[in-house]
Structure formats: C-alpha cells, structure tokens
Amino acid sequence: MFILPTISTSFIVISAILVGIGWYQIVKGNREAHQKVMLWGAAFALAFFLIYASRTLFVGNTSFGGPDSLKLPYHLFLFFHITLATVAAVFGIVTLVLAFNKKFAKHRKIGRITAVIWLLTAPTGVVVYVMLYLMYPGGATKPVLDAILGT
Numbered sequence: 001m002f003i004l005p006t007i008s009t010s011f012i013v014i015s016a017i018l019v020g021i022g023w024y025q026i027v028k029g030n031r032e033a034h035q036k037v038m039l040w041g042a043a044f045a046l047a048f049f050l051i052y053a054s055r056t057l058f059v060g061n062t063s064f065g066g067p068d069s070l071k072l073p074y075h076l077f078l079f080f081h082i083t084l085a086t087v088a089a090v091f092g093i094v095t096l097v098l099a100f101n102k103k104f105a106k107h108r109k110i111g112r113i114t115a116v117i118w119l120l121t122a123p124t125g126v127v128v129y130v131m132l133y134l135m136y137p138g139g140a141t142k143p144v145l146d147a148i149l150g151t
C-alpha cells in the first residue's frame with residue numbers, strides 16, 4: 001500500500017511547480033499573484049508534511065526493498081533529500097515571516113535561496129519515491145509509535 005506516499009510526493013511536486021510560477025510572477029512584477037501562488041505553494045508543502053508526519057506516526061516508514069548493493073547509496077540519497085527538505089522548511093518559514101513583516105529586501109534575498117532549495121528538494125523526493133516504491137517492492141513498514149512503545 002503506497003497511496004499516502006503517492007499523494008504526499010505529488011504534493012511536493014505541485015508545491016515546487018507553484019513556487020516556480022510564483023517566482024515567475026514576481027519577476028514580472030505581479031505582486032498579488034506572487035503572494036497568492038506562493039501561499040498555495042506553502043500550503044501544499046504543509047499538506048505534504050502533515051501526511052508524511054502522520055503516516056510516520058501511525059502507519060510507519062517503509063524500509064528499502066531493493067538489493068543490498070543499493071542500500072547504502074539509497075540511504076545516503078535519502079539523507080541528502082531529508083536534509084534539503086528540512087533546510088527548505090526552515091527557510092520557507094523565515095521567507096514567509098519576512099514577507100508578512102514587509103521586510104521585502106531581505107525577503108527577496110532569502111526567498112531566492114528558499115525557492116532554489118525547494119526546487120531541488122522536489123526532484124530528490126521523487127527519486128526517493130521511485131526507488132522505494134516503483135523500482136522495487138517496498139520493505140517492511142513499522143509505525144514509529146510501535147517502535148517507541150514496543151508494541
């Protein structure tokens with residue numbers, strides 16, 4: 001069963017596309033469209049995170065089901081993806097706070113970094129999804145809560 005990861009991965013892709021459109025809008029000087037599209041981009045990113053976090057808690061994380069020779073490369077890549085996503089989330093919050101406080105010069109500087117990191121995060125997320133669910137059958141799935149409570 002990988003319906004939830006399919007939905008959450010689609011949300012990352014949609015969010016990245018919206019950030020791309022939002023960037024294009026502000027380069028054209030379209031402030032209102034920029035604000036609207038970026039807020040939708042942030043909403044899809046948040047929706048991704050909520051699905052991912054609740055699945056991690058209640059359903060579990062799926063272990064890599066591919067050959068042993070690919071386990072280390074897969075985990076290194078997964079770590080790279082998680083690091084990018086975490087940095088993007090922190091930068092995203094800072095970017096939004098700067099926008100709402102009308103600190104637009106800083107917003108512009110940080111916003112560019114945020115957008116680039118997010119545009120890199122999305123494709124790495126798709127690669128993780130393809131390796132974990134499409135190239136090989138996913139391995140065992142265990143809820144984090146079970147692991148913590150020992151149930």
Ligand code: HEM
Pocket residue numbers: 019023026027031034035038039042092095096099100104105107108109111112113114115
């Ligand atoms: C996480 C969401 C957002 C991201 C990633 C983002 C990203 C960016 C980027 C990359 C630029 C600079 C474009 C360039 O010069 O190449 C920019 C400019 C700007 N953004 Fe955002 N933005 C976001 C949300 C918002 C929101 C919610 C608002 C409105 C409250 C906003 C208002 C502006 C304005 C007014 C500028 C132009 C600043 C200037 O001309 O100095 N942004 N944003």
